[in-house]
Amino acid sequence: MKKTSATGLILAGILICSGAYAEADEPKPMPKMQKLQSELKLNEQQTEEVRKIFEETKSQQEALRKQRQELHDKMRDRLKAVLTAEQMEKFEKLRQERIQRRGMGRHGHGN
Numbered sequence: 001m002k003k004t005s006a007t008g009l010i011l012a013g014i015l016i017c018s019g020a021y022a023e024a025d026e027p028k029p030m031p032k033m034q035k036l037q038s039e040l041k042l043n044e045q046q047t048e049e050v051r052k053i054f055e056e057t058k059s060q061q062e063a064l065r066k067q068r069q070e071l072h073d074k075m076r077d078r079l080k081a082v083l084t085a086e087q088m089e090k091f092e093k094l095r096q097e098r099i100q101r102r103g104m105g106r107h108g109h110g111n
Contacts, residue, residue, distance in 0.1 A: 033047075033050075033051065033054075036050070079091065
């Protein structure tokens with residue numbers, strides 16, 4: 001149970017801290033990382049390992065975001081070939097409404 005809780009906290013930390021580091025030769029902890037250190041009571045070794053995990057997964061997350069956007073663009077192009085202009089307009093309106101209901105609009109998702 002403790003391991004599951006720790007895993008959950010680390011995953012939450014990934015979400016909290018993704019993007020918490022600027023790309024630099026010597027990454028400096030940002031306030032979110034400091035909060036994570038404090039909340040989880042991480043020792044120095046854990047802090048360094050968590051920081052490395054965040055850095056390593058950042059590029060993977062960026063690649064997935066790019067892949068998702070490319071897939072979305074292809075889907076939209078295919079829909080445009082099938083739907084009328086009026087249908088496409090309504091489709092986009094429905095999509096925007098769905099994004100707003102899910103609360104994603106304020107986070108920049110679903111573009």
